Amino acid sequence: MMNFNFNVSELMFLMPELFLLAAISCILLFDLYVKKELKKFTYHLSQLALLITGLLAFNLIGESATIFSGTFVLDTLGSTFKVFIAGFSIIALVYSRHYLSVHGLLRNEYFILALMSILGMLVMVSGHSLLTLYLGLEIMSLSLYALIATARDRAFAIEAALKYFVLGAIASGLLLYGMSMIYGITGNLDIAQIASFASLASLEPQETLILNFGLVFLVIGVAFKLGAVPFHMWVPDVYQGSPTSVTMFLSTVPKIAAVALLVRLLIDGLSDFQQYWADLFMILAVLSIAVGSLVALTQVNIKRMLAYSTISHIGFVLLGFVTGVLEGYGSAIFYVFAYILMSLAAFGSIIVLNRSGFEADQISDFRGLSKHSPWFALIMLAVMLSMAGVPPFIGFYSKLFILQQVVSEGYVILAIIAVIFAVISAYYYLQIIKTMYFDDADKDIVVSAPIDLKVVLSINGALILIIGLMPGYWMNLSVSLF
Amino acid sequence: MEFTSILFYVFSLFFVGSSLVMITSRNTAKAALWLILTFFSAASLWLLLEAEFLAITLILIYVGAVMVLFMFVIKMLDTEASTLRAQFTRYLPLGIFVSLVVIVQMALVLNAGPFDLETVGLPEQHGPSYSNITAIAQQLYTVYVYPFELAAVLLLIAIIAAITLVHRTQVNSKKQNISEQINVQAKDRMRFASINKDSTKENK
Structure with missing residues (x-):
């Protein structure tokens, strides 16, 4: 039997997760028993819970521990990821509420399911055994499937939920298959034990083969969750079919968790097999950047276009992991955060355009935005320029850092391919700017958004510029996580 | 022959x-009952293999819950055996191939490679005082307590999600x-209607 020792004070390291779970349970009961007039406070309580979770995680930055017999790890990377997950989720929920109330989808279970999925992400970020990583992934995914299907009167949403569910289940199956191979040969679920097994010099060829075999399936599972080509088929349909608020949520925060899964499995666990998984990532990255940039050119639905744009951004993130150096990993993390900030602002701008009975999801809905609401047009302008990689916005520096690392590690051809496709992708970002500033709206449009949405969207837009002006601190932070 | 071997052959x-x-069996309800006996015999076999926990869960969950649900489904659905058998020959080759x-x-898998029976060996035999359930519980509630609680959270999500997706507030x-x-008043209960004499006569 494994030796087991447990100290109650170790629970301190688990505070963010414990608090969030307790808060979810309390909010659930609150929502069940209070009068109708008070039900609107479920949203505020959810936001408060997220805020406190973020603060608790922030408080733990710098601590490191491995508890619960190695199934849970706390390190700077984990705590920082948790702070960002909580922060980005708060922004996402602010945007979501406007969309939901405009379209009559506002039900309090939405926030509870969102909190549940955030709990799953926190678990994933701190997972230190194949078991906890998988359970975290399922907690996150299951809540996301249900979130999409909350719009159950929309046929597209149901289709998206089913598609996401089926493909997510396949991805989980592949991931589990890889995990079972690795468990079978190492005899351990613990990431640290797996790492020490993989680093043995006396590995027999057959053992290396089985580890490699499992590794391929782990990479496929992670690629599915990230939405990298050729495992991207679900992304456009799910993005288009889901309610915009859910699209925004699932295109942003879960990517942090997916990257955490990648870091835990491949960098913490199988770093000795870096040369093998880097080759796989290279293929995924180039294909993602190419397909994402080219297919987005023909889209008229902005959610679909952003889906392909996500795919190409994920390609850049994977390029950072190809380099195999800490600075490369750091720049990939920076890219993920930058992408999420931009994606949130982009979806926030789409949500602003939604009115009662009007679903804004076409690029043409942006016509004349600069005339009737110049401020939102300016924010969208910043987002699109940033996504295209124009200085001085954050998107430029995130691409620059990645390419710097890629070139300094000698992958010049990869960098050239990435830049060429980045230039091609600029076309569809600029097209939106053209639609906003040079096309006229068919009819008079009055955009009315609540004040909290306006304020948060403005801050979000400003951050894209401000962090772009001084990216050094954030870049150093990202590298210091490893 | 040992007693356990005799038991093994009986249960098998x-x-x-x-x-x-x-x-x-042609009758689906009877088939379900036979399936229960199958589960029960499998559980007995597992008991012989010192897997008490699995044996008990098999009976509790499959016999106690799943099969009861199955019986409900069988009784509620109109399953005509002949329609189910209609395309039997069409699927037979594929079925044989898959089997x-x-x-x-x-x-x-059983004969070669690193998962060979010879390299893995027989599982350890334990004395009569050994309880497989205690051993599993000890592992579950100490070493694996964190994943165990996470699995509980997963079930909570399943409940919330299922209710969210299906529940509709009933209007009627x-x-x-x-x-x-x-607080009801007399005037809420009674309604004075003026009846036209002529129309009542016509109705008669």
């Missing part, structure tokens, strides 16, 4: 026999509103 006989009857592949795969539900009943 029941197991194979009842599963054969189950798949050949063959499964058998070959199992043989390959008949609820008793006591305060409304107490």
Whole structure:
């Protein structure tokens, strides 16, 4: 039997997760028993819970521990990821509420399911055994499937939920298959034990083969969750079919968790097999950047276009992991955060355009935005320029850092391919700017958004510029996580 | 022959026999009952293998819950055996093919490579005082307590998600509103309608 020792004070390291779970349970009961007039406070309580979770995680930055017999790890990377997950989720929920109330989808279970999925992400970020990583992934995914299907009167949403569910289940199956191979040969679920097994010099060829075999399936599972080509088929349909608020949520925060899964499995666990998984990532990255940039050119639905744009951004993130150096990993993390900030602002701008009975999801809905609401047009302008990689916005520096690392590690051809496709992708970002500033709206449009949405969207837009002006601190932070 | 071997053959006989009857039975309800016997025999076999926990969960969950649900489904759905059998010959070749592949795969796994029975060896035998359930519980609630609790969270999500997706507030539900009943006035209950004499005569 494994030796087991447990100290109650170790629970301190688990505070963010414990608090969030307790808060979810309390909010659930609150929502069940209070009068109708008070039900609107479920949203505020959810936001408060997220805020406190973020603060608790922030408080733990710098601590490191491995508890619960190695199934849970706390390190700077984990705590920082948790702070960002909580922060980005708060922004996402602010945007979501406007969309939901405009379209009559506002039900309090939405926030509870969102909190549940955030709990799953926190678990994933701190997972230190194949078991906890998988359970975290399922907690996150299951809540996301249900979130999409909350719009159950929309046929597209149901289709998206089913598609996401089926493909997510396949991805989980592949991931589990890889995990079972690795468990079978190492005899351990613990990431640290797996790492020490993989680093043995006396590995027999057959053992290396089985580890490699499992590794391929782990990479496929992670690629599915990230939405990298050729495992991207679900992304456009799910993005288009889901309610915009859910699209925004699932295109942003879960990517942090997916990257955490990648870091835990491949960098913490199988770093000795870096040369093998880097080759796989290279293929995924180039294909993602190419397909994402080219297919987005023909889209008229902005959610679909952003889906392909996500795919190409994920390609850049994977390029950072190809380099195999800490600075490369750091720049990939920076890219993920930058992408999420931009994606949130982009979806926030789409949500602003939604009115009662009007679903804004076409690029043409942006016509004349600069005339009737110049401020939102300016924010969208910043987002699109940033996504295209124009200085001085954050998107430029995130691409620059990645390419710097890629070139300094000698992958010049990869960098050239990435830049060429980045230039091609600029076309569809600029097209939106053209639609906003040079096309006229068919009819008079009055955009009315609540004040909290306006304020948060403005801050979000400003951050894209401000962090772009001084990216050094954030870049150093990202590298210091490893 | 040892006593346990005799038990093994008895249970195996029941197991194979009842599963054969189950798949050949024409009556779906009877087939479900035979399946219960199959589960029960399998649970007994597991008991012989010192897997008490698995044996008990098999009976509790499959016999106690899943099969009861199955019986409900069978009774509620109109399953005509002849329609189910209509395309039997069409699917037979594919079925045989899949079964063959499964058998070959199992043989390959059991006979070669790092997962060979010879390298792995027989599981450890324990004395009569050893309890498999205690051992599992000790592991679950100490070493694996964190994943165990996470699995519980997963179940909570399943409940919330299922209710969210299916529950609709019933508009026509008949609820008793006591305060409304107490505060009722005579004029709410009675309605004076003026009846036209002529029209009542015509109706007669």
